[in-house]
Amino acid sequence: KQEVTQIPAALSVPEGENLVLNCSFTDSAIYNLQWFRQDPGKGLTSLLLIQSSQREQTSGRLNASLDKSSGRSTLYIAASQPGDSATYLCAVRPGYDKVIFGPGTSLSVIP
Amino acid sequence: GAGVSQSPSNKVTEKGKDVELRCDPISGHTALYWYRQSLGQGLEFLIYFQGNSAPDKSGLPSDRFSAERTGGSVSTLTIQRTQQEDSAVYLCASRGRGNEQYFGPGTRLTVT
Numbered sequence: 161k162q163e164v165t166q167i168p169a170a171l172s173v174p175e176g177e178n179l180v181l182n183c184s185f186t187d188s189a190i191y192n193l194q195w196f197r198q199d200p201g202k203g204l205t206s207l208l209l210i211q212s213s214q215r216e217q218t219s220g221r222l223n224a225s226l227d228k229s230s231g232r233s234t235l236y237i238a239a240s241q242p243g244d245s246a247t248y249l250c251a252v253r254p255g256y257d258k259v260i261f262g263p264g265t266s267l268s269v270i271p
Numbered sequence: 272g273a274g275v276s277q278s279p280s281n282k283v284t285e286k287g288k289d290v291e292l293r294c295d296p297i298s299g300h301t302a303l304y305w306y307r308q309s310l311g312q313g314l315e316f317l318i319y320f321q322g323n324s325a326p327d328k329s330g331l332p333s334d335r336f337s338a339e340r341t342g343g344s345v346s347t348l349t350i351q352r353t354q355q356e357d358s359a360v361y362l363c364a365s366r367g368r369g370n371e372q373y374f375g376p377g378t379r380l381t382v383t
Contacts, residue, residue, distance in 0.1 A: 192370050203275075203362060204314075204374040211370065249314065251372075257327045259304065259372065261314040 162187045162254045164262035172268040173240055181235040181265045183250035188228045191253040195224050195235050197246040198264070204249065208235070240269045273297075275365050275375035283381045284353055292348045292378045296365030303346050304372065305338060309359040317361075320346060353382045 163186045173179050183193070192211045196204040208217045208224040210233065216225040223236040233250055247264040254260065276295045284290050296303050305317040316330040320340045331337070335354075340346040350357055360379050364372040 194371065196374075203376040204364075204372075206371050206373065209371050251314075253370070257319045257321070258316050258330065260316065261306075263313040 162190075162252060162260050164250060164252055164260050166248075166250060166262040166265050168265060169263070170266040170268075172270060174270050175240060175242060177240050177269075178236070178238050179240055179267070181237070181248050181250075181267070183233040183235070183262055185231045185233075185252045185260075187254060188231050189254065190228065191255060193224075193226055193233050193253070194251045194259075195222075195233075196249045196251065198249060199246050207248075237267075240267075242269045242271050245269050275363060275373050277361075277363050277375040277378050279378060280376065281379045281381075283383060286355060286382055287352055289349065289351045290353055290380065292350075292361050292380070294346045294348070294363030294365075294375060296344065296346070296363070297367065297373055298344075300365035300367040300373075301343065302366040303340060304364045304366070305346070305348050306362045306364070307332075307359045308362060308377070314362065317348070350380075353380075355382045358382045 165184045167182050194209045195207040198204050210217050210226040221238040226233045247266045249264045251259050251261045278293045303320040306314045318338050319327050322343045335351045338348045360377040362377045364374045366372050
């Protein structure tokens with residue numbers, strides 16, 4: 161059974177710092193992995209999608225890596241800003257159908 | 272519309288009543304997902320549709336929950352005889368030929 165964990169559960173950093181969020185999954189047989197952010201009281205916004213054949217994806221200040229063999233993905237945020245404060249969720253797609261989410265990392269960037 | 276929409280945005284209902292939640296996916300998206308997010312919890316997968324078919328219903332928490340999709344578009348999630356533990360935000364997502372899921376804003380359900 162696929163399980164997804166994220167560490168840390170919460171993170172508080174001063175503005176301008178670079179930071180790394182971690183996602184681990186127990187079964188390396190995945191179709192893809194997607195990172196989302198969720199703002200309080202709102203839905204999810206897709207950040208980056210990494211296919212199983214890819215090792216990383218980049219969008220602006222965000223870089224996500226995927227190491228399927230070790231069951232890990234990291235989301236790197238460069239030069240963090242207060243607007244980055246949100247909950248970050250990773251989700252793995254073990255097959256064509258369901259998607260399994262991690263519990264999220266709550267990020268707070270202090271001005 | 273440009274994105275996934277859900278209605279109602281908020282629903283307060285009395286224990287024991289039935290509720291129906293609606294999801295309008297992005298036009299042309301064939302895959303549709305329902306999730307539940309309880310307070311302080313992660314997202315719990317409920318059901319997935321490919322077209323009008325639901326090949327995986329294993330996530331539905333009880334037989335009080337059912338979902339349907341007609342015309343390969345709108346989907347409704349119905350909860351019968353609601354219980355207080357059903358209180359949560361219900362999120363819908365759709366996916367087209369690409370692999371990214373696009374989420375709606377959710378329906379916040381409160382059972383009193």
